[in-house]
Amino acid sequence: MMLGQGPDIGEMVLHHTADAWTIDLEPITTIHLPRWADTHLGPLTMNLSPTKHVVYLIVAAVLVFLTMYLAGRSLRRQRAGENAPKGFAAAMEGMVLFVRNDIAIANIGENGAKFAPLIMALFFFVLYSNLLGLLPWGASPTGNLAVTGALAILVFLTVEIAGMFKLGPKGYMATIFPHVPGMHGPGAVAFSVFMAPIEILGKLVKPFALAVRLFGNMTAGHFVILSLFGIIFLFGDIKGWNWAIGGMTAALVVGVMMLELIVAFLQAYVFALLSAVFIGLMQHEH
Numbered sequence: 001m002m003l004g005q006g007p008d009i010g011e012m013v014l015h016h017t018a019d020a021w022t023i024d025l026e027p028i029t030t031i032h033l034p035r036w037a038d039t040h041l042g043p044l045t046m047n048l049s050p051t052k053h054v055v056y057l058i059v060a061a062v063l064v065f066l067t068m069y070l071a072g073r074s075l076r077r078q079r080a081g082e083n084a085p086k087g088f089a090a091a092m093e094g095m096v097l098f099v100r101n102d103i104a105i106a107n108i109g110e111n112g113a114k115f116a117p118l119i120m121a122l123f124f125f126v127l128y129s130n131l132l133g134l135l136p137w138g139a140s141p142t143g144n145l146a147v148t149g150a151l152a153i154l155v156f157l158t159v160e161i162a163g164m165f166k167l168g169p170k171g172y173m174a175t176i177f178p179h180v181p182g183m184h185g186p187g188a189v190a191f192s193v194f195m196a197p198i199e200i201l202g203k204l205v206k207p208f209a210l211a212v213r214l215f216g217n218m219t220a221g222h223f224v225i226l227s228l229f230g231i232i233f234l235f236g237d238i239k240g241w242n243w244a245i246g247g248m249t250a251a252l253v254v255g256v257m258m259l260e261l262i263v264a265f266l267q268a269y270v271f272a273l274l275s276a277v278f279i280g281l282m283q284h285e286h
Helices: 009-017 052-080 087-108 112-132 145-174 185-235 242-282
Strands: 022-025 029-032 039-041 044-046
Touching: 009 185, 022 052, 052 087, 052 112, 087 112, 087 242, 112 145, 112 242, 145 185, 145 242, 185 242
Parallel strands: none
Antiparallel strands: 022 029, 039 044
16 A cells, blocks of 8 residues: 555455465565465466465364364264263264265265265365365355366266266166157257257256356355455544444444354355255166
C-alpha cells in the first residue's frame, strides 16, 4: 500500500487465500519454505518445492491419522473393560458409523463396505482441510483447485476401475455405448454410437463438478470474511464512526465464521456423499 493511498483490499484477500512459498505468522514471524531446483521430465519442467497448501495438506493428513488412531485405541481399551464407548471415542464411532452406513453402504449398495474406508478418509480429510482455514494463520488446502482436482481424479479412477472389475468388459462398455431396451438393428447401433460422446462427457463432468464445487465454496467463504474485514480499513477512519463500523463488521464476521463452520462440515459431507453415489452408479448395470 502506497503512502497516502487507501488499502488494497483485493491484494489483501488474495494474499491470504492464494498459495505461497511462505507461511505468514504475522506479526510474530514469517516462515520461508525451502525452494528446490526445477525437475525436468522431457519437455516438462516442474518445481516440487513445498508450498503453504502442501504443508497444511500434510497437517490435515496427520490429523486424520491421529484422530483414527486415538479413537481406535480408546475404543479397544473401553471394550476390553466391557464398557460402553464414551467421550471422544464415542463421538468418533458415531461419525464413522454414520459415514459407513448412511453414506457408503446406503448409496453404493451391498459392496459399500469395501469402499467405506475410502469414503471415510475423504470425509475426514476434506473436513480437516476445510477447518484449518478457519484457524488463526491457517489456510484451507481445499481452497486450491489443484487439491480438489487431485481428490476428484482419485474418485474418478476409483469409480471407473471398480466399475470395470464389477461389470466386466461387456458391462463396462455398455456404460459408454448404452443399449435402449426395445431398439434393435442399425438404429440401436447408431443410437449407441451417438450417445457415446455424451456418456464419456458425463464421466468427465462428475469429477469436474466435485472439484469445482468444493473449491468454489471454500474460496468464496474466505473472500467474504476478508472482504468484510476490509470494511474496517476502508471506513474505519471516518471521524466518530470508528467503533460503530468496527463493531458492526466484527459482528458480521463472527456470523459468517459460524456459517463457514457449518459449510466446512457440509462440504465434507457432500463430497463424501457424491463420491459414494458415483461409485454406486457404476456398480450396477444400466
